[in-house]
Structures are given as structure tokens and as C-alpha cells.
Amino acid sequence: MTTRRETGHLLRRAGFGARPSDFEDYAGLSWEAAVDRVLDYAVLPDALAATPTPTQQRPDSDELRLGAIDVIGWWLERIIVSERSFEEKLVFFWHDHFATAITKAPPPLMANQVVTLRRQALGNFRDLLVAVATDPAMLVYLDGNTNVVGNPNENYARELYELHTLGRGNYTESDIQETARALTGWGVDRRAQGSRFRTNRHDTGVKTIFGASGNFDLEDVADLIMAHPDFPTFMVAKLARYFVAPDVSDAYIIRLADEWVAADFELRPLLRAIFLSAEFRAGSYRALIKNPLEFTVSATRNLGATVAPRLVLFTAHTMGLIPLNPPTPAGWPAGAAWVNGNSVLARSNFANALMVASRERFRERGGDLPAVSFEPMEVLEARGATDAGSTVDAFADVLLDGEIDFHDREILIDYLGGGFVPDEAAVDEKGRGLVYLLLSSPAFALA
Amino acid sequence: MPMTRRRFLKGGLAVAALGTMGATMPSVMVRSLYAANAAPGPALQGAPAGGPRTLVVLQLGGGNDGLNALPPFTSGAYHDLRPQLGLDESDGVAPIAEGLGLHPSLASLVPRWERGEMAIVQNVGYPEPDRSHFRSMAVWQTAQPAEAIEEGWIGRYLDFRAETGGDQWRAVGVDPGPSPAFRGGPFVPAVESIDGYTLQADPVYPRDQSSRLVAWQALHTAAGARTGSLPLLSRTGLEAFESMESLQAVAGDYAPMVAYPSGNPLAAALQTVAQLIDADLGTNIAYVTMGGFDTHAEEGDDHGPLLANVASGLNAFLDDLAAHGRLDQVAVMAFSEFGRRAGENGSGGTDHGKAGPVFLFGSGLNGGLYGEAPDLRNLDDGDLRYSVDFRSVYASVLEGWLGSESEPVLLGKFETLPIFRA
Numbered sequence: 126m127t128t129r130r131e132t133g134h135l136l137r138r139a140g141f142g143a144r145p146s147d148f149e150d151y152a153g154l155s156w157e158a159a160v161d162r163v164l165d166y167a168v169l170p171d172a173l174a175a176t177p178t179p180t181q182q183r184p185d186s187d188e189l190r191l192g193a194i195d196v197i198g199w200w201l202e203r204i205i206v207s208e209r210s211f212e213e214k215l216v217f218f219w220h221d222h223f224a225t226a227i228t229k230a231p232p233p234l235m236a237n238q239v240v241t242l243r244r245q246a247l248g249n250f251r252d253l254l255v256a257v258a259t260d261p262a263m264l265v266y267l268d269g270n271t272n273v274v275g276n277p278n279e280n281y282a283r284e285l286y287e288l289h290t291l292g293r294g295n296y297t298e299s300d301i302q303e304t305a306r307a308l309t310g311w312g313v314d315r316r317a318q319g320s321r322f323r324t325n326r327h328d329t330g331v332k333t334i335f336g337a338s339g340n341f342d343l344e345d346v347a348d349l350i351m352a353h354p355d356f357p358t359f360m361v362a363k364l365a366r367y368f369v370a371p372d373v374s375d376a377y378i379i380r381l382a383d384e385w386v387a388a389d390f391e392l393r394p395l396l397r398a399i400f401l402s403a404e405f406r407a408g409s410y411r412a413l414i415k416n417p418l419e420f421t422v423s424a425t426r427n428l429g430a431t432v433a434p435r436l437v438l439f440t441a442h443t444m445g446l447i448p449l450n451p452p453t454p455a456g457w458p459a460g461a462a463w464v465n466g467n468s469v470l471a472r473s474n475f476a477n478a479l480m481v482a483s484r485e486r487f488r489e490r491g492g493d494l495p496a497v498s499f500e501p502m503e504v505l506e507a508r509g510a511t512d513a514g515s516t517v518d519a520f521a522d523v524l525l526d527g528e529i530d531f532h533d534r535e536i537l538i539d540y541l542g543g544g545f546v547p548d549e550a551a552v553d554e555k556g557r558g559l560v561y562l563l564l565s566s567p568a569f570a571l572a
Numbered sequence: 573m574p575m576t577r578r579r580f581l582k583g584g585l586a587v588a589a590l591g592t593m594g595a596t597m598p599s600v601m602v603r604s605l606y607a608a609n610a611a612p613g614p615a616l617q618g619a620p621a622g623g624p625r626t627l628v629v630l631q632l633g634g635g636n637d638g639l640n641a642l643p644p645f646t647s648g649a650y651h652d653l654r655p656q657l658g659l660d661e662s663d664g665v666a667p668i669a670e671g672l673g674l675h676p677s678l679a680s681l682v683p684r685w686e687r688g689e690m691a692i693v694q695n696v697g698y699p700e701p702d703r704s705h706f707r708s709m710a711v712w713q714t715a716q717p718a719e720a721i722e723e724g725w726i727g728r729y730l731d732f733r734a735e736t737g738g739d740q741w742r743a744v745g746v747d748p749g750p751s752p753a754f755r756g757g758p759f760v761p762a763v764e765s766i767d768g769y770t771l772q773a774d775p776v777y778p779r780d781q782s783s784r785l786v787a788w789q790a791l792h793t794a795a796g797a798r799t800g801s802l803p804l805l806s807r808t809g810l811e812a813f814e815s816m817e818s819l820q821a822v823a824g825d826y827a828p829m830v831a832y833p834s835g836n837p838l839a840a841a842l843q844t845v846a847q848l849i850d851a852d853l854g855t856n857i858a859y860v861t862m863g864g865f866d867t868h869a870e871e872g873d874d875h876g877p878l879l880a881n882v883a884s885g886l887n888a889f890l891d892d893l894a895a896h897g898r899l900d901q902v903a904v905m906a907f908s909e910f911g912r913r914a915g916e917n918g919s920g921g922t923d924h925g926k927a928g929p930v931f932l933f934g935s936g937l938n939g940g941l942y943g944e945a946p947d948l949r950n951l952d953d954g955d956l957r958y959s960v961d962f963r964s965v966y967a968s969v970l971e972g973w974l975g976s977e978s979e980p981v982l983l984g985k986f987e988t989l990p991i992f993r994a
Contacts, residue, residue, distance in 0.1 A: 228864075267868075268868040268869040268919055268921070271868075271869045271870075271918070271919030271920070271921075272919070273918060275918060276917060276918015276919065277917070277918065278868055278869065278917050278918065278919045278921070278923070279917075279923050280866075280868040280869075280923070283703070283704070283924070287704055287706075293704055293706075293707060298703065298953075411800060411801075412800060412801075414801055414805075443748065443764050443768060444748055444749075444764075445747070445748025445749050445764075446748075452633075452863060453633065453634075453705060453706070453863070454705070455705075455706055458749070460801075461801070461804060462749055463749070464801070464804055464805055464808050465749050465750050465761075465762040465808060465812075466759070466760075466761040466762050466763070466769070466808065466811065466812035466815055466816075467748055467749065467761070467762040467763060467764050467768070467769065467812075468748070468749065468762070469805075469808055469809045469812040470768070470769060470770065470771060470812055470816060471764070471768065473771050473772075473788070474768070474770075474771065474772045477771075477772050477773070477774060478772075480774065481774060481775065481776070484776070530794065530795075530798070532794040533791055533794060533795075536787055536790045536791055536794065537787065537791075539787070540783055540784070540786075540787040553776075554774075554776075554777045554780055555780070557774065558774065558777070558780055558783075558784050561774075561784065562784065562787050562788060562791060565788055565791070566791045566792075566795070567791065567792060567795035567802050567805035567806055567809065568795070568802070570801075570805055571800070571801060571802075571805075
């Protein structure tokens, strides 16, 4: 059976956090069934399926008419509310891995890229790689669209090996230059918001990559990467450090990489093996640090709340993470990089804003406040809270999987006060203060 | 646990051991050995009366094209390499020396150059250059080209000078997060905005704020005794709390004396630096970053606006400091992880290169050119061959401006350039 602690852990990693009802839904499942339920997200209802993508909403949109904030908000809404949370987590992972930025690639192309990543997120890696290599936003961001015969541009080829597939030290400068030649000819078709291969701009000469020679093109480069001995471990290490722990062992990576090669680089069996592993299930609880998006969205989902995307965006931006606008082609930093003075204060200020803006009297007023819906009394009544201790436990159950340190519990009971009774008035002041403190606590910053 | 000077001294490791162990010792320990031998005292002598000296490090991310920022506009080789991108006087290049000018978008800096408040170190790089953004930036941030290490050069500086400085505001990153250059050292506040560097209260129950803050601190203190990342979160939270209180106590009085350009994030960050300097928090090093210099394509369209933001941001910042009587306290050092390929590519841009100029600003420096101009007829795989090691620039700043020894910070002895007035 899957415990509350395990459900919280799984849905924090393979998603953006458990909602209160998820704990009941997963409690009756074996671990294997719980993992499969996460992986088989395609059968779950898609509440936003009918919502058109930004480019469907405005099919003639170009970078002037469709703003970056529209596109980021469209994706964020889905990240916050999706039933298929693992799907959006995978899209974020691939967006971070194959980083492109909306300040260089036009917003409509970025919106289409999110759709492409969603479609390929859990399929075959080779297909994903080719889809990204010919994705219009990537062609703009790393200048593939200006990479033509006679005048190769090596920007994409370098990051393809350094960041996307092999890692530094596993290729030569000559491999980069020859690969750029092999990839010449791909360009953006602005009118169709798609890409196309322009035969007359492709270099048909012989290229030498990783010691092999031939008239290589994109498909050949993809094959050469799949056959490169450093590729499987590079990619598995990246996934394992993101989904499991930053210090997973070499043996663990090699074991998973061997299985992945045997599975012909299908992603579903790899992710399944990761989540079923003891290293993940028991060995990585709270081993990661939430990035700003994971922090803000998990707070919202854990509380069973909804929040306007712009409050999430404001906080994540303050902390240095704007979705669809990573700082460099390497995506965002991870782990301890998110622990600093600015982020500590920004996390608490988000918690405060969430509690303030969700008050009914503020919600009705609208105006400058972002829309937040959260009813602390609902959580407390559902869990039968009657005093300070049971009030702390009720919120610790949803925010910390019930895994609250004894000292933290005492500190929070002291904060509520000895005679605390969770009535409307007390909860409006101290109950919201309690949630603010739990969200500010070091334990909640961990994933 | 990072080894600070104080902890090291308590440990009492014999300095004599350096002779036999130096080659294989971890650099953290080498640094501490140097620290143990350093004579305290002269470090801050010569600092102006208005407050301690501040170095503003400006990181231009992506690889600033030095050959077009500082074009050798009369050179035939330059125009041969860059038939489209090459700049000429007819494009608005501002001549500053024989055959050398500033990019048209930097022309507003010329009065500063003429007043001797601007120095340019030409053709700076490091041995065995790496064309990866990330490796090259790490080299500049750690000051260690030979091996990948975690700790940054400013982190080492802060640890080395721990006994001379004040509190947490000795260094600051005006960014959502502190630069990797601070790693390995003490806590450095990262400030996105001064107004945001606070813990907001519940406006409906302001009277509850004090009990919230008591519990907030207690939760962070309690986590310090636990495992995993909790001690880091605990320590950082408590440092943030303390630094927030000291900042909010002094940050109220500043008002800009010049109009900072709008729509220029660098200018906004520099204004925050001016506010911190004006608050007299004892800030020695401020770090600001600006990205976007990776001009692989259509550089003619993109490079100018980037440089224009640099020039207008710096001009506003330096004028504001002057109006506050603080200009003699501040030096700015602008660097990029590498310059770009000498020849243009087929996309109207330039690919990653190996050497570029470092720009310095301030009233306390000896303005002018340092280092040799790159030889465009003797390239290394299409790239400039560097002539000044970037650690020489760091050493010059550490010794000439911050009054610090440089060897323990840079983990080696490097030639200094007379960029700063004695």
C-alpha cells in the first residue's frame, strides 16, 4: 500500500504536488499501481482540453499581437490546475533541458513548442530530439535557421552535444563544426509557424563526426548520438538527478542506462524504472530543493487552492525563474542555487500574498489582487480539527504529508496559543498565519 | 562546513607544511594557510573617508563581441574578417586612440574616457581557452582555468578578508540569486529589489506580525539541527532575516539625483547598487549581471542596443554617485566570459571566441588602454590569442583598488597593471 508520505513524495516529483483528495485516491493503491497511475496520465481527464492554444485563439498572431505574458500565463494555468500533473512536470523538464527563451523566439513559436514537448514528453527520446531540432522556436533560439551551406552557424550544434545529449569532453570542436554542416538547411516557415527543410541550403558534402564519415543529415546525426557511448549515461544522469536526488550513484545511473538502451530509448519504461526503484521510493524523501515554480504551485495544489497565474509568475520572477525564459541555453540552476536571501524572503511573501488574497472580502473586491481561492475552514472541518494541536496536524497533513518535526509542531502550537479553537475568527487570523508559517518553513522548501 | 579564517586559526595547522603539501592540497586549505600568514592592517588604509571602497563587478553574459565593442576600425585585416559587421567612422565609431574606437552605441562614454575615468584592458583571456559559455564563465567566476572547482574568487576574497570587514552587507548580488563567484564564502545577500527584501505582514492583523516573526525564526533555528538541506535552509533563512533588518533600518533615505533610463534592467540594478552604497552598509563588492550578448546571428541589429543599455546604465549610475559625493568610492569592472570569433559567420553574427576586452570605470583609476591590441593576422583557429591573463586584471583590482593581497584570492601570483592610482 502507498502511505501518505509516499503519495506526497511521488506527486511532488512526478508532478507539481498532491491535492488533498489525491491522498485518499492513492491510499488504496500498491506502489506499482500508484506509479502506473502517474505514468498513464493520458487516460486522466484533461480539464483544459477544450481550451484553445494561444495560436489557435489568434491564428494570425505574430510576435506583436500575441504577448509573452499571454503565452506564459496560458502554460502556467495548466501547470497549476492540470489533473495530469506529471505531463506538465515532464514538459517543464524538457523545456529546461532543451532550453529556449521567449525573449528571442517569438511567443507563438514558444506556445507551439510547449504543445510539441507535451506530445513527445514520454515517447521515444530520438523522436523528441528530432522534434526539438526542427522546432521553430529552437531554430530561432540557437540560430539553426541561419545555418546554411557555405556559412555554417555552430550555435545549435555546440549546445546539442554540450547540453542536450553528451556533455562537455565527449566531442571535439571539429565534431561541432561538422555537425553544424550536417544540420544546414532547416529553417522557420513564418507563415505556417512551422519549419521546413530547404534542400538548396543543405550542405551535401562529406562530414566527419565522431570518427565516422558520410553525407550526414539530421537523421544521421540523431543516429550517431544514439550510438555514442556517452549518450545514455548523460541523459539518464540528468533525469535521475532531477527526479530522484542530486547524488545518485554511478552504479544506479549505469543500471538504468543499460535498461534504457535495451528499451531502445523509450522514455516511459525509463521513468517507470526510476520511480519503482528503492533509491527513489525510500531513499530520496526531501532530497531535492523546490525551484520557484515547484514551490509556488505545490503550495497552491497542496492546499486545494487555485491561484491566478500572475501571482505565481510574480513570485517565480522575483526568485529568478520565468517559465519560457531561462537565463541561458543551459536552462535554470538547480538545488542550492534556489536557497538565498532573496528567495527565502520571496517564498514567505508569496505565502503571505496567498493568505491575504484568498480572503473572501478581498476576493470580492478584485482590483489589484490576484484571484486566489482557498478556504482554510474546509481543510480543518474535513480533518476534524478541534484545538491547536489538531489544527497544526490538519495543515501539516496536506502540506508536509503529515511528516512534521516534533519541534516545529511545538513552535506552531505555541504560535496558535494554548486556548486556540478553530472558529471562523481565529482561523482568519491565526489559521492563515499558521499556513503562512508552514509554507515558510524549511521543510516545505524541500521536494 | 566551509573553512573560514577564524576556524582555521583555531585549528592551528602549521604554515610550514605548505612547502611540501602545497601542490596537492585542496585549494580551500591553501587559501586558509595564506590567510593565516597575512598581515592584517594595511588592507583598508587609503580608503576614502566617505566609506569603504566598492567594486562593482558587471558580468556581460553570452560573450560580448570585443572586436566590435572596441573596433580597430582602420585595420584592413579587421574589415577583411568582417565585411558586413565591420564598423567604421561612417557608422559612428567614436575614436579613442590611434586606429581604435568605441562602438557607436558606447559613444556616450567618450567624455568619461577623456576625463580619465575609463580604462580598457585589451585582449584578455586565459590559457587553453574553452568555447563553452558555461565552462568559460566558471573559469572567470572561480579564477581557476586549470580545474573545475566549486568556490568562487569573491567567496575566497570575503573569507580571506573576514577580519577586516563588517557584516553581511560586505558583498551583495543585485540579482534574484547570488553569483557562483560568491560560492564557498560567507552568506551574501541576493537582492532583487530593496523594497522586496523584507517580510511582508498580514495587513488585516498587523498586531500578529511580531508573533509570526518569532515563530518564523524559531522554525528556521530548529531546522539547523537536522539533516540534508535543512541546515542550509536554516542558516540562509536566519542570515536573510538579520540582513533584512539591517537593510531596512538604513535604506530609507536615498533618492536618485539623476533620471535612470527606463526599460533598462541593468540601469535598475545599478540604481539598487547606488542605493546600497548610499546606505553605508560597508559594501565592498556588488555584483550585477546582464545577459544577451550571444550574438550568433544578426549581430548588427542586436549588439548596439545591448551596448547602449550598458552605456546609459553606467552613465546614470556614475553620475548619480557623483551627485551623491560617492564617485571616488566606486570602481566598476565589466567582463564577459569570452569575446567572439574574429571573422563573422554566414548569419551576420559571430561565434564563440577566446579573448576580449575588460572595461573599468571610476574616478580613482588611471584612464587609458592596457595590454596589447589583438593581432588580427596571427589568429588561433580563427580566434584572437589573448595577451593579458584575466587574473592579472583581478590582481590589479584586488591590490590597487580593494587594498587586498591577491595571491590568496587568486591562488597564485599574477602581474598587476597600474590601472589604479597609488
